[in-house]
Amino acid sequence: MLPHPFSRGVFICAPPIHVGRHADAGEMEAARADLENTLNRITEEADLLMAPDKF
Amino acid sequence: MKNGFLNSLLTRVAPFLGSLVIRFLRLSMRIKYENFGVLRGLLKDGNIILAFWHGRLLMMPYSYMGMGGRGLTVLVSLHRDGELISRTVGHFNIKSVRGSTTRGWVSGIKGLLRSIEGKRDVAITPDGPKGPTQKAQMGIIQIARSTGLPIVPVTFSASKKKFLRAGTGSCSPIRSQGAYSFAPLRFT
Numbered sequence: 701m702l703p704h705p706f707s708r709g710v711f712i713c714a715p716p717i718h719v720g721r722h723a724d725a726g727e728m729e730a731a732r733a734d735l736e737n738t739l740n741r742i743t744e745e746a747d748l749l750m751a752p753d754k755f
Numbered sequence: 756m757k758n759g760f761l762n763s764l765l766t767r768v769a770p771f772l773g774s775l776v777i778r779f780l781r782l783s784m785r786i787k788y789e790n791f792g793v794l795r796g797l798l799k800d801g802n803i804i805l806a807f808w809h810g811r812l813l814m815m816p817y818s819y820m821g822m823g824g825r826g827l828t829v830l831v832s833l834h835r836d837g838e839l840i841s842r843t844v845g846h847f848n849i850k851s852v853r854g855s856t857t858r859g860w861v862s863g864i865k866g867l868l869r870s871i872e873g874k875r876d877v878a879i880t881p882d883g884p885k886g887p888t889q890k891a892q893m894g895i896i897q898i899a900r901s902t903g904l905p906i907v908p909v910t911f912s913a914s915k916k917k918f919l920r921a922g923t924g925s926c927s928p929i930r931s932q933g934a935y936s937f938a939p940l941r942f943t
Protein backbone atom coordinates (compact mmCIF):
# COMPACT_ATOMS: atom_id res chain seq x y z
CA MET A 701 0.00 0.00 0.00
CA LEU A 702 1.39 3.35 -1.07
CA PRO A 703 -0.04 6.45 0.65
CA HIS A 704 -0.41 9.64 -1.35
CA PRO A 705 1.71 12.59 -0.30
CA PHE A 706 -0.18 15.21 1.70
CA SER A 707 -2.89 12.73 2.70
CA ARG A 708 -3.76 11.84 6.30
CA GLY A 709 -2.41 8.71 7.91
CA VAL A 710 -2.90 6.61 11.02
CA PHE A 711 -0.81 4.04 12.85
CA ILE A 712 -2.69 1.71 15.20
CA CYS A 713 -1.07 -0.43 17.87
CA ALA A 714 -2.91 -3.38 19.48
CA PRO A 715 -2.33 -4.95 22.92
CA PRO A 716 0.54 -7.45 22.97
CA ILE A 717 0.11 -11.19 22.40
CA HIS A 718 2.05 -13.46 24.73
CA VAL A 719 3.07 -17.03 23.97
CA GLY A 720 4.08 -19.14 26.95
CA ARG A 721 7.48 -20.84 26.87
CA HIS A 722 5.73 -24.18 27.35
CA ALA A 723 2.82 -23.52 25.01
CA ASP A 724 1.55 -26.68 23.32
CA ALA A 725 0.41 -27.00 19.71
CA GLY A 726 -3.14 -25.94 20.58
CA GLU A 727 -2.03 -22.84 22.45
CA MET A 728 0.33 -21.89 19.65
CA GLU A 729 -2.44 -22.20 17.10
CA ALA A 730 -4.66 -20.04 19.31
CA ALA A 731 -1.93 -17.37 19.48
CA ARG A 732 -1.48 -17.52 15.70
CA ALA A 733 -5.20 -17.06 15.13
CA ASP A 734 -5.28 -14.25 17.69
CA LEU A 735 -2.46 -12.43 15.90
CA GLU A 736 -4.14 -12.89 12.51
CA ASN A 737 -7.51 -11.65 13.77
CA THR A 738 -5.96 -8.73 15.64
CA LEU A 739 -3.96 -7.54 12.64
CA ASN A 740 -7.01 -7.83 10.42
CA ARG A 741 -9.19 -6.00 12.95
CA ILE A 742 -6.84 -3.01 13.41
CA THR A 743 -6.11 -2.82 9.68
CA GLU A 744 -9.83 -2.65 8.93
CA GLU A 745 -10.22 -0.09 11.71
CA ALA A 746 -7.37 2.02 10.26
CA ASP A 747 -8.90 1.87 6.78
CA LEU A 748 -12.30 2.92 8.18
CA LEU A 749 -10.75 5.78 10.16
CA MET A 750 -9.04 7.00 7.02
CA ALA A 751 -12.05 6.51 4.72
CA PRO A 752 -12.53 9.69 2.72
CA ASP A 753 -15.45 11.81 3.90
CA LYS A 754 -18.59 11.14 1.94
CA PHE A 755 -19.83 14.73 2.03
CA MET B 756 28.82 -7.27 -17.94
CA LYS B 757 27.05 -4.03 -18.59
CA ASN B 758 23.87 -5.46 -17.10
CA GLY B 759 25.73 -6.53 -14.01
CA PHE B 760 27.05 -3.05 -13.50
CA LEU B 761 23.66 -1.47 -14.12
CA ASN B 762 22.01 -3.91 -11.74
CA SER B 763 24.44 -3.26 -8.94
CA LEU B 764 24.08 0.49 -9.46
CA LEU B 765 20.28 0.19 -9.31
CA THR B 766 20.51 -2.04 -6.27
CA ARG B 767 22.30 0.79 -4.49
CA VAL B 768 20.50 3.80 -5.89
CA ALA B 769 16.89 2.55 -5.87
CA PRO B 770 16.82 1.89 -2.09
CA PHE B 771 18.29 5.34 -1.40
CA LEU B 772 15.67 6.99 -3.60
CA GLY B 773 13.03 4.79 -1.98
CA SER B 774 14.08 5.98 1.46
CA LEU B 775 13.84 9.61 0.30
CA VAL B 776 10.32 8.97 -0.99
CA ILE B 777 9.34 7.45 2.37
CA ARG B 778 10.80 10.44 4.26
CA PHE B 779 8.99 12.83 1.94
CA LEU B 780 5.70 10.97 2.45
CA ARG B 781 6.16 11.13 6.22
CA LEU B 782 6.93 14.86 6.15
CA SER B 783 4.04 15.73 3.86
CA MET B 784 1.42 13.62 5.67
CA ARG B 785 -0.55 14.36 8.80
CA ILE B 786 -0.18 11.16 10.82
CA LYS B 787 -1.99 10.11 14.01
CA TYR B 788 -0.76 7.42 16.40
CA GLU B 789 -3.47 5.36 18.12
CA ASN B 790 -2.68 3.42 21.27
CA PHE B 791 1.10 3.61 20.98
CA GLY B 792 1.37 3.99 24.75
CA VAL B 793 1.29 0.19 24.66
CA LEU B 794 4.43 0.00 22.51
CA ARG B 795 6.29 2.70 24.47
CA GLY B 796 5.51 0.94 27.75
CA LEU B 797 6.67 -2.45 26.51
CA LEU B 798 9.86 -0.99 25.02
CA LYS B 799 10.64 0.57 28.37
CA ASP B 800 10.45 -2.86 30.02
CA GLY B 801 12.33 -4.91 27.46
CA ASN B 802 12.36 -6.19 23.93
CA ILE B 803 9.43 -6.90 21.65
CA ILE B 804 8.49 -8.57 18.38
CA LEU B 805 6.80 -6.06 16.08
CA ALA B 806 4.25 -7.62 13.71
CA PHE B 807 2.53 -6.07 10.69
CA TRP B 808 1.10 -7.30 7.40
CA HIS B 809 3.43 -7.26 4.44
CA GLY B 810 0.97 -5.04 2.55
CA ARG B 811 1.38 -2.27 5.17
CA LEU B 812 5.15 -2.32 5.20
CA LEU B 813 6.13 0.93 3.53
CA MET B 814 5.74 3.45 6.36
CA MET B 815 6.61 1.01 9.16
CA PRO B 816 9.96 2.56 10.08
CA TYR B 817 7.83 5.32 11.59
CA SER B 818 5.87 2.94 13.80
CA TYR B 819 9.09 2.23 15.71
CA MET B 820 11.23 5.36 15.43
CA GLY B 821 10.92 7.70 18.38
CA MET B 822 9.19 5.10 20.59
CA GLY B 823 12.19 4.51 22.82
CA GLY B 824 13.35 1.24 21.31
CA ARG B 825 16.99 0.20 21.42
CA GLY B 826 17.25 -0.79 17.78
CA LEU B 827 15.27 -2.89 15.33
CA THR B 828 16.17 -5.90 13.22
CA VAL B 829 13.72 -6.96 10.54
CA LEU B 830 13.35 -10.37 8.90
CA VAL B 831 13.52 -9.91 5.12
CA SER B 832 13.09 -12.61 2.47
CA LEU B 833 15.96 -14.01 0.44
CA HIS B 834 14.15 -12.96 -2.69
CA ARG B 835 15.77 -10.28 -4.82
CA ASP B 836 13.17 -7.72 -3.73
CA GLY B 837 14.30 -8.57 -0.22
CA GLU B 838 17.72 -7.14 -1.01
CA LEU B 839 16.12 -3.85 -2.02
CA ILE B 840 13.91 -3.78 1.09
CA SER B 841 16.90 -4.63 3.24
CA ARG B 842 18.95 -1.74 1.84
CA THR B 843 16.00 0.65 1.99
CA VAL B 844 15.36 0.08 5.70
CA GLY B 845 19.09 0.34 6.27
CA HIS B 846 18.75 4.05 5.51
CA PHE B 847 16.47 4.21 8.58
CA ASN B 848 19.03 2.54 10.81
CA ILE B 849 17.08 -0.70 10.76
CA LYS B 850 19.15 -3.87 10.48
CA SER B 851 17.95 -6.85 8.53
CA VAL B 852 18.48 -10.57 8.55
CA ARG B 853 17.61 -12.63 5.49
CA GLY B 854 15.38 -15.67 5.40
CA SER B 855 11.72 -16.66 5.57
CA THR B 856 9.50 -19.59 6.35
CA THR B 857 9.70 -20.73 2.72
CA ARG B 858 13.45 -20.23 2.15
CA GLY B 859 16.42 -19.79 4.40
CA TRP B 860 14.36 -20.40 7.52
CA VAL B 861 17.29 -21.50 9.64
CA SER B 862 19.58 -18.58 8.78
CA GLY B 863 16.72 -16.13 9.25
CA ILE B 864 15.82 -17.53 12.66
CA LYS B 865 19.42 -17.65 13.78
CA GLY B 866 19.89 -14.04 12.79
CA LEU B 867 16.76 -12.98 14.64
CA LEU B 868 17.71 -14.88 17.78
CA ARG B 869 21.19 -13.36 17.69
CA SER B 870 19.61 -9.89 17.47
CA ILE B 871 17.35 -10.66 20.41
CA GLU B 872 20.34 -11.88 22.43
CA GLY B 873 21.95 -8.54 21.62
CA LYS B 874 18.91 -6.84 23.20
CA ARG B 875 17.44 -5.64 19.94
CA ASP B 876 13.79 -5.63 18.97
CA VAL B 877 12.73 -7.60 15.91
CA ALA B 878 10.08 -7.05 13.23
CA ILE B 879 8.34 -9.76 11.25
CA THR B 880 5.59 -9.76 8.61
CA PRO B 881 3.65 -12.85 9.66
CA ASP B 882 2.13 -13.26 6.18
CA GLY B 883 5.52 -13.03 4.47
CA PRO B 884 6.12 -11.65 1.00
CA LYS B 885 4.57 -14.64 -0.76
CA GLY B 886 1.35 -14.72 1.15
CA PRO B 887 -1.31 -15.94 1.44
CA THR B 888 -2.04 -12.30 2.18
CA GLN B 889 -3.14 -11.49 5.72
CA LYS B 890 -2.82 -15.07 6.94
CA ALA B 891 -0.36 -15.40 9.81
CA GLN B 892 2.23 -18.18 9.51
CA MET B 893 3.47 -20.08 12.56
CA GLY B 894 7.08 -18.80 12.46
CA ILE B 895 6.50 -15.67 14.51
CA ILE B 896 4.68 -17.70 17.19
CA GLN B 897 7.62 -20.09 17.43
CA ILE B 898 10.02 -17.18 17.91
CA ALA B 899 7.76 -15.65 20.57
CA ARG B 900 7.58 -19.02 22.33
CA SER B 901 11.32 -19.62 22.38
CA THR B 902 12.25 -16.06 23.40
CA GLY B 903 9.31 -15.21 25.68
CA LEU B 904 8.99 -11.80 24.00
CA PRO B 905 5.56 -10.21 23.50
CA ILE B 906 4.25 -9.79 19.94
CA VAL B 907 3.01 -6.25 19.28
CA PRO B 908 0.63 -5.97 16.29
CA VAL B 909 0.76 -2.64 14.43
CA THR B 910 -0.76 -1.36 11.21
CA PHE B 911 -1.01 1.70 9.01
CA SER B 912 -3.54 3.30 6.69
CA ALA B 913 -3.93 6.58 4.78
CA SER B 914 -6.85 8.68 3.57
CA LYS B 915 -5.54 8.43 0.01
CA LYS B 916 -3.67 5.34 -1.05
CA LYS B 917 -2.91 2.93 -3.82
CA PHE B 918 -2.80 -0.82 -3.56
CA LEU B 919 0.03 -1.50 -5.95
CA ARG B 920 -0.20 -5.24 -6.36
CA ALA B 921 -2.00 -8.26 -5.10
CA GLY B 922 -0.10 -9.37 -2.03
CA THR B 923 1.02 -12.58 -3.63
CA GLY B 924 2.53 -10.73 -6.58
CA SER B 925 5.97 -11.96 -5.70
CA CYS B 926 5.17 -15.18 -7.52
CA SER B 927 5.10 -13.29 -10.79
CA PRO B 928 8.03 -14.12 -13.09
CA ILE B 929 8.45 -10.46 -14.04
CA ARG B 930 9.08 -9.62 -10.45
CA SER B 931 11.50 -12.43 -9.78
CA GLN B 932 13.55 -11.60 -12.86
CA GLY B 933 13.93 -8.16 -11.47
CA ALA B 934 12.38 -5.35 -13.43
CA TYR B 935 14.07 -3.14 -10.91
CA SER B 936 13.31 0.48 -11.09
CA PHE B 937 10.31 0.84 -8.80
CA ALA B 938 10.75 -2.31 -6.82
CA PRO B 939 11.14 -0.62 -3.42
CA LEU B 940 7.72 0.95 -3.90
CA ARG B 941 6.13 -2.25 -4.94
CA PHE B 942 5.16 -3.49 -1.51
CA THR B 943 1.45 -3.89 -1.94
